[in-house]
Amino acid sequence: xxxxxxxxxxxxxxxxxxxxxxxxxxxxxxxxxxxxxxxxxxxxxxxxxxxxxxxxxxxxxxxxxxxxxxxxxxxxxxxxxxxxxxxxxxxxxxxxxxxxxxxxxxxxxxxxxxxxxxxxxxxxxxxxxxxxxxxxxxxxxxxxxxxxxxxxxxxxxxxxxxxxxxxxxxxxxxxxxxxxxxxxxxxxxxxxxxxxxxxxxxxxxxxxxxxxxxxxxxxxxxxxxxxxxxxxxxxxxxxxxxxxxxxxxxxxxxxxxxxxxxxxxxxxxxxxxxxxxxxxxxxxxxxxxxxxxxxxxxxxxxxxxxxxxxxxxxxxxxxxxxxxxxxxxxxxxx
Amino acid sequence: xxxxxxxxxxxxxxxxxxxxxxxxxxxxxxxxxxxxxxxxxxxxxxxxxxxxxxxxxxxxxxxxxxxxxxxxxxxxxxxxxxxxxxxxxxxxxxxxxxxxxxxxxxxxxxxxxxxxxxxxxxxxxxxxxxxxxxxxxxxxxxxxxxxxxxxxxxxxxxxxxxxxxxxxxxxxxxxxxxxxxxxxxxxxxxxxxxxxxxxxxxxxxxxxxxxxxxxxxxxxxxxxxxxxxxxxxxxxxxxxxxxxxxxxxxxxxxxxxxxxxxxxxxxxxxxxxxxxxxxxxxxxxxxxxxxxxxxxxxxxxxxxxxxxxxxxxxxxxxxxxxxxxxxxxxxxxx
Numbered sequence: 001x002x003x004x005x006x007x008x009x010x011x012x013x014x015x016x017x018x019x020x021x022x023x024x025x026x027x028x029x030x031x032x033x034x035x036x037x038x039x040x041x042x043x044x045x046x047x048x049x050x051x052x053x054x055x056x057x058x059x060x061x062x063x064x065x066x067x068x069x070x071x072x073x074x075x076x077x078x079x080x081x082x083x084x085x086x087x088x089x090x091x092x093x094x095x096x097x098x099x100x101x102x103x104x105x106x107x108x109x110x111x112x113x114x115x116x117x118x119x120x121x122x123x124x125x126x127x128x129x130x131x132x133x134x135x136x137x138x139x140x141x142x143x144x145x146x147x148x149x150x151x152x153x154x155x156x157x158x159x160x161x162x163x164x165x166x167x168x169x170x171x172x173x174x175x176x177x178x179x180x181x182x183x184x185x186x187x188x189x190x191x192x193x194x195x196x197x198x199x200x201x202x203x204x205x206x207x208x209x210x211x212x213x214x215x216x217x218x219x220x221x222x223x224x225x226x227x228x229x230x231x232x233x234x235x236x237x238x239x240x241x242x243x244x245x246x247x248x249x250x251x252x253x254x255x256x257x258x259x260x261x262x263x264x265x266x267x268x269x270x271x272x273x274x275x276x277x278x279x280x281x282x283x284x285x286x287x288x289x290x291x292x293x294x295x296x297x298x299x300x301x302x303x304x305x306x307x308x309x310x311x312x313x314x315x316x317x318x319x320x321x322x323x324x325x326x327x328x329x330x331x332x333x334x
Numbered sequence: 335x336x337x338x339x340x341x342x343x344x345x346x347x348x349x350x351x352x353x354x355x356x357x358x359x360x361x362x363x364x365x366x367x368x369x370x371x372x373x374x375x376x377x378x379x380x381x382x383x384x385x386x387x388x389x390x391x392x393x394x395x396x397x398x399x400x401x402x403x404x405x406x407x408x409x410x411x412x413x414x415x416x417x418x419x420x421x422x423x424x425x426x427x428x429x430x431x432x433x434x435x436x437x438x439x440x441x442x443x444x445x446x447x448x449x450x451x452x453x454x455x456x457x458x459x460x461x462x463x464x465x466x467x468x469x470x471x472x473x474x475x476x477x478x479x480x481x482x483x484x485x486x487x488x489x490x491x492x493x494x495x496x497x498x499x500x501x502x503x504x505x506x507x508x509x510x511x512x513x514x515x516x517x518x519x520x521x522x523x524x525x526x527x528x529x530x531x532x533x534x535x536x537x538x539x540x541x542x543x544x545x546x547x548x549x550x551x552x553x554x555x556x557x558x559x560x561x562x563x564x565x566x567x568x569x570x571x572x573x574x575x576x577x578x579x580x581x582x583x584x585x586x587x588x589x590x591x592x593x594x595x596x597x598x599x600x601x602x603x604x605x606x607x608x609x610x611x612x613x614x615x616x617x618x619x620x621x622x623x624x625x626x627x628x629x630x631x632x633x634x635x636x637x638x639x640x641x642x643x644x645x646x647x648x649x650x651x652x653x654x655x656x657x658x659x660x661x662x663x664x665x666x667x668x
Contacts, residue, residue, distance in 0.1 A: 207586070209586060209588075250543075252543060252610035252612075253610060253611050254543075254607075254609070254610060254611065255540060255596060255599075255600065255606055255607050255608065255609050255610070256600075256607040256608065258596065259593070259596045259597070259600065259607070262589060262592065262593045262596070265589075266589065266590075266593065272589055273588075273589050273590040274588060274589065274590065275588070275589050276586035276587060276588060276589070277587050277588065277589050277614050278586075280611050280614070
């Protein structure tokens with residue numbers, strides 16, 4: 001017989017954990033705020049290869065494991081249109097960018113996950129700027145509409161009987177058998193010492209307009225004179241991200257960051273210049289010291305599921321499975 | 335004895351006309367939409383010198399006449415804080431921009447309205463980018479917070495007994511003694527053939543943040559490699575404008591326009607890079623073929639007050655006086 005779980009946090013991690021636990025028969029309550037968190041701003045790329053970098057073998061391994069779960073069940077019961085791309089194309093602008101690209105591609109190959117290099121990137125994606133030639137494709141990577149996915153997970157939770165409750169400021173006030181701390185950068189307020197800190201990122205939403213070139217159909221990631229930028233298709237436009245810097249809990253989109261993103265996006269795909277600039281926002285990624293998520297047991301009735309950094313959406317299925325495993329272990333003891 | 339007036343349009347022109355007519359004892363109704371028009375987006379500069387250009391002597395003359403009215407009574411009874419700057423500094427970035435600047439300054443001098451040239455613009459405005467030296471000051475020009483001013487005029491109208499009514503789609507349905515068409519780009523829908531067409535302009539609102547350099551205290555206008563840009567102080571930040579192009583009734587802020595404004599603003603005042611990008615919008619200026627406003631009598635009970643182009647705020651007092659004069663003439667006949 002299962003007991004009760006309080007999941008604290010209503011972003012993609014909390015919802016994925018809640019849905020999985022409810023499927024396993026737990027009585028689940030999700031405590032959430034009405035404010036938008038990192039899941040609202042996120043680009044929604046599921047891109048372990050594209051995010052790869054030498055030395056980050058553990059991130060690659062869990063990212064690939066989680067991407068498999070996306071392909072094998074995590075999307076079951078969710079509307080098909082939450083998935084907005086089924087491939088990534090990673091390109092380089094200048095020679096130093098090409099060198100970085102090759103570094104990543106070689107490393108992925110050494111790790112046993114080769115990608116397909118090209119020197120004719122514009123044949124794959126004709127919307128790329130002239131002069132962009134080098135790239136690789138990652139043909140199992142996905143992108144999801146972050147807001148549509150969160151809504152769909154909320155609906156799935158509701159359908160499974162998950163209850164919704166206000167946010168929690170004190171763990172002691174939560175009388176569920178098990179508490180899962182899944183509230184991103186706010187986790188240390190509930191569990192002092194939990195090593196998560198906010199890393200700010202500006203993200204723009206561009207909207208297609210009549211007369212514009214057609215929407216890209218795959219995720220395009222690029223290095224532009226050393227700066228990374230990504231372009232993620234949506235039903236009505238493109239999400240452009242993301243800057244990355246530490247500035248406390250500041251979520252104001254700053255002129256400098258917006259300029260960099262617009263410049264880099266247009267350097268990669270000039271046709272975006274004619275899109276509407278529909279939204280500028282900034283999110284706070286819950287970053288851990290080593291870049292690996294903090295998912296596991298804190299004490300006999302408290303679990304952590306935070307510290308996902310840039311990869312909350314990618315790692316949501318993996319996290320839900322890990323927490324489900326912990327819960328199965330706890331079940332004997334509660 | 336005065337009769338009734340219907341003012342169609344609740345922007346700065348309609349409100350200025352309505353207030354003036356109510357002060358003269360007319361029974362005034364303002365017909366307005368709930369949608370934001372050009373007055374919501376405007377920069378709020380009152381800048382006939384800075385807007386000057388050889389050949390536009392008539393615009394200069396009415397602009398200067400209207401600026402005098404701003405200084406002599408139009409602001410009476412309005413909160414002091416609607417005025418956000420009391421001087422303009424016009425600067426040039428490259429040599430061609432300097433040549434343009436001198437052209438304007440010489441022409442203003444020939445017109446009998448000399449401005450003060452400087453080659454040490456940064457001594458006047460230390461926030462200017464290094465390398466910007468040439469400029470002139472226009473020390474009678476003002477800037478107003480467009481939204482605060484519109485609110486203040488609405489309040490003044492209400493205090494004078496002006497009534498508010500829904501928008502009008504057919505002049506024949508308006509049974510007031512006199513109708514004043516003051517609804518900007520929508521005027522031709524009420525009076526076919528009225529030569530007003532929309533000219534789009536993107537305008538950005540930047541918000542000061544903790545740690546930023548202090549707000550500029552005067553309007554700064556510049557040519558940046560031939561492109562005009564203006565920076566207008568507000569209580570909480572800076573308004574950056576404005577692109578200018580014809581694109582029908584489209585009010586979507588477009589990536590290309592926003593990029594140009596951000597690039598030019600930061601080229602003139604680099605510290606703006608640290609401000610929050612709080613709002614991107616686009617307005618539709620009601621432009622006439624010759625750039626002069628269409629203010630006057632259309633028939634024995636219909637007046638026009640539109641076609642103010644970029645200068646609706648500047649020309650509001652002049653327009654209100656002109657319409658008041660027309661009304662005085664009509665009074666004998668109604």
